[in-house]
Amino acid sequence: NIVPSFTWHAEVFLIIVSTSIRDNTTTTHLYKRRWVMVFLFSSYSLCNAFQWIQYGIINNIFMKFYNVDSFAIDWMSMIYMLTYIPFIWPVSWLLDKKGLRLIALMATAINCLGTWIKVASVKQNLFWVTMLGQFAGSLSQVFILGMPSRLASVWFGSEEVSTACSIGVFGNQLGIAIGFLVPPILVPNVDNIDDLAYHISIMFYITAGMATVIFILVVFVFQEKPEIPPTLAQVQARSTPPEEYSYMASILRLLRNLPFMLLVISYGLNVGCFYAVSTLLNRMIIEHYPGEEVNAGRIGLTIVIAGMVGSLICGIWLDKTKTYKQTTLAVYLMSFVGMVVYAFTLNLDYLWVVFVTSGALGFFMTGYLPLGFEFAVELTFPEGEGTSSGLLNCSAQIFGIIFTIGQGKIIDHFGTFAGNIFLCVFLLIGTIMTAFIKSDLRRQKANHLAETQVASVSVSVSAIWCPVKGDVSDTAPG
Numbered sequence: 001n002i003v004p005s006f007t008w009h010a011e012v013f014l015i016i017v018s019t020s021i022r023d024n025t026t027t028t029h030l031y032k033r034r035w036v037m038v039f040l041f042s043s044y045s046l047c048n049a050f051q052w053i054q055y056g057i058i059n060n061i062f063m064k065f066y067n068v069d070s071f072a073i074d075w076m077s078m079i080y081m082l083t084y085i086p087f088i089w090p091v092s093w094l095l096d097k098k099g100l101r102l103i104a105l106m107a108t109a110i111n112c113l114g115t116w117i118k119v120a121s122v123k124q125n126l127f128w129v130t131m132l133g134q135f136a137g138s139l140s141q142v143f144i145l146g147m148p149s150r151l152a153s154v155w156f157g158s159e160e161v162s163t164a165c166s167i168g169v170f171g172n173q174l175g176i177a178i179g180f181l182v183p184p185i186l187v188p189n190v191d192n193i194d195d196l197a198y199h200i201s202i203m204f205y206i207t208a209g210m211a212t213v214i215f216i217l218v219v220f221v222f223q224e225k226p227e228i229p230p231t232l233a234q235v236q237a238r239s240t241p242p243e244e245y246s247y248m249a250s251i252l253r254l255l256r257n258l259p260f261m262l263l264v265i266s267y268g269l270n271v272g273c274f275y276a277v278s279t280l281l282n283r284m285i286i287e288h289y290p291g292e293e294v295n296a297g298r299i300g301l302t303i304v305i306a307g308m309v310g311s312l313i314c315g316i317w318l319d320k321t322k323t324y325k326q327t328t329l330a331v332y333l334m335s336f337v338g339m340v341v342y343a344f345t346l347n348l349d350y351l352w353v354v355f356v357t358s359g360a361l362g363f364f365m366t367g368y369l370p371l372g373f374e375f376a377v378e379l380t381f382p383e384g385e386g387t388s389s390g391l392l393n394c395s396a397q398i399f400g401i402i403f404t405i406g407q408g409k410i411i412d413h414f415g416t417f418a419g420n421i422f423l424c425v426f427l428l429i430g431t432i433m434t435a436f437i438k439s440d441l442r443r444q445k446a447n448h449l450a451e452t453q454v455a456s457v458s459v460s461v462s463a464i465w466c467p468v469k470g471d472v473s474d475t476a477p478g
Contacts (some may be wrong), residue, residue, distance in 0.1 A: 020321075027197070027225070031230075038155065042167060043380040044107060045144050046172065046178070048172075049174075049179065050177065051137045053079050053110075054179050055134070056071055056278070057282050057296060057300055058297075060189070060282065060290060062199060072127070075131075076131070078140055078279065078400070078405075079131070082397070088390045089390070091142045091246075093247045096250075096337045100154060100224055100225065101222055101223065103143050104218050106140075107140050108140075108219075110136055112211040113136050115210075116133075118133035118208070121133055121204075148164075149171050149373040152168065153234065154225050154230075155230060161319070161377075162370070164314045165315060168313055168370075169370040177301045180296075180300025181300070184293045186206075239438065253383060259438040263376055263437055264376075268392070268396045269427065271399070273339065274395075275366050275403065276423060277361075282349055284407075284419075285354070289349075299354055303353070303358045304366055306361070307367050309363065311366065311367045311369060314368075314370060315370055318371070322444055324378055324441060325439035331364050332364075335427055339423055341361070343421055344362045345357045377389075378440075378441045378444060379437075379440055379442065403422075426434060
């Protein structure tokens with residue numbers, strides 16, 4: 001009977017420790033299907049965003065068909081903003097408690113229902129029905145706007161979260177772009193009401209068909225989360241027991257976070273201006289260029305396509321540099337400059353100039369959207385991404401309603417130039433506020449700290465393991 005020596009026990013212990021550390025370094029994994037998830041999300045976000053602007057961009061045509069005033073058609077866009085404000089709180093709670101899949105299913109189901117309600121509304125006396133369908137679309141949007149940053153965090157690595165978030169926002173922007181472009185083509189400004197009803201029904205049927213296909217895909221393809229988390233920050237998030245999480249406590253912590261609250265207000269000012277410009281674009285273009293409904297749509301398309309390019313470039317730039325504060329401030333400042341140039345050139349009677357200035361405005365103003373999301377997640381980690389995104393979007397909807405109504409009234413009484421200068425003032429205020437945001441990148445710090453700890457422990461174990469192995473090779477029992 002040979003008694004095992006102490007050194008042999010040490011060798012066994014070190015084998016166990018080193019194996020444990022080795023396993024810990026592989027507790028993150030990136031799945032190829034993460035791209036399927038983000039592109040599927042982008043698809044249903046696109047379908048919903050298209051509906052937001054499909055009435056406003058042919059404002060005068062829907063006024064004629066339903067025999068309502070321009071303010072009633074403006075509300076077809078503003079209903080998206082108004083619905084968001086009360087419903088974002090329960091939806092954010094659902095996102096934090098139940099996860100991505102349930103939210104995706106509810107978003108696509110409600111969106112699909114709304115599109116079929118619109119199909120049944122193509123009669124002149126059924127404006128209330130088409131408003132009901134638009135309300136369903138606006139309710140669906142509440143389940144969509146807060147998801148890009150959460151989806152990126154749950155499925156993507158730390159070096160690609162900003163790009164993934166940009167792709168998620170990209171779908172929404174592409175939907176708005178198509179909403180600017182397609183309705184003026186599908187629904188021409190004809191005098192015969194029966195012909196007009198036919199063209200409107202074609203647009204509604206196409207939208208309903210797309211929404212139905214996307215809903216089916218989400219049911220069978222969309223997944224909650226990967227089996228193995230993609231980052232150490234997500235490992236930490238998953239290790240937090242659900243009973244330790246309080247939604248109201250999270251909200252209160254966010255409200256006490258001064259840098260984040262400055263971002264909430266400045267984000268709302270920027271995106272609210274974008275909502276106002278998008279909603280009132282038809283009215284502004286038609287005032288200076290009568291009969292140019294199709295070109296009004298193309299100008300809107302130019303704004304959003306340029307913004308999509310800006311979003312992707314900014315997302316890739318953030319993943320490479322992590323300069324959240326500097327990039328956000330630079331893009332915000334250029335949004336203000338772009339709005340000033342747009343205001344001073346709209347009435348020059350050169351439509352090509354409007355296209356150029358609108359593209360420059362869109363590149364920065366729309367390109368700002370994913371920057372705000374990702375900067376918010378950095379400032380608020382480890383709070384839920386859905387909660388921080390919800391507060392950002394709530395601010396945007398409130399300012400969007402205020403700016404749309406305010407700019408609309410100013411345009412009615414003083415003209416488009418005064419209305420656009422009204423927005424320029426608030427973009428300047430937002431730029432100044434952004435400059436005062438403290439760059440406290442908590443998510444980056446968490447990832448860096450976790451990686452440093454794992455690396456340092458691994459090095460320490462290796463240093464201990466190598467000499468011990470050599471010393472005890474002759475003393476192990478056998």
